[in-house]
Amino acid sequence: MTDVQANDNQLHPLHVFRFQVDFEEDLLGAEAGGQSQPLCSGAFAECSGLEATMEPKVIQEGGRNYGAAQRMGSVSFATVVLKRGMTVNRHLWEWFKLVSNGAYAHRLSATVTLSDNAGQQVLAWKLRRALPVKFKTADLNARGSEVGVEELHLVHEGLEAVELPKPSQEGQQ
Numbered sequence: 263m264t265d266v267q268a269n270d271n272q273l274h275p276l277h278v279f280r281f282q283v284d285f286e287e288d289l290l291g292a293e294a295g296g297q298s299q300p301l302c303s304g305a306f307a308e309c310s311g312l313e314a315t316m317e318p319k320v321i322q323e324g325g326r327n328y329g330a331a332q333r334m335g336s337v338s339f340a341t342v343v344l345k346r347g348m349t350v351n352r353h354l355w356e357w358f359k360l361v362s363n364g365a366y367a368h369r370l371s372a373t374v375t376l377s378d379n380a381g382q383q384v385l386a387w388k389l390r391r392a393l394p395v396k397f398k399t400a401d402l403n404a405r406g407s408e409v410g411v412e413e414l415h416l417v418h419e420g421l422e423a424v425e426l427p428k429p430s431q432e433g434q435q
Contacts, residue, residue: 390420
């Protein structure tokens with residue numbers, strides 16, 4: 263095993279609050295290797311619901327008295343909830359407004375990227391064909407608040423781990 267492979271298995275503390283969310287539009291043919299168009303990014307204080315659940319199919323077989331056979335079933339995805347976010351534009355609101363008016367169910371990809379203490383991206387999850395189902399703005403308060411988006415709820419049709427490029431090993435040793 264090389265040193266690089268050995269280092270891949272070392273645990274480094276990751277702070278789960280160091281993440282960002284990027285929204286992008288998949289252009290025609292994107293799933294077949296086409297391009298994606300970045301639309302906006304946001305920094306959020308919380309992200310929950312990055313989960314996939316498979317419902318197994320239970321099959322009772324005749325003559326099998328010690329438990330049922332378990333087979334793969336359909337996979338469902340939880341609603342992803344982003345809380346206390348900041349963006350530099352109103353694109354997330356415009357997206358929600360477009361979808362909620364019923365004119366067009368515009369889907370976007372959303373990538374949640376976790377960074378280490380040095381700011382290096384170490385882990386990312388991609389939501390395929392995400393759709394906003396709830397948008398809540400921050401409460402108006404005279405004491406001030408820098409939060410622009412209190413909550414954004416997203417349903418989606420796929421969760422996948424994103425392969426990030428390895429940081430260069432130059433200058434280390």
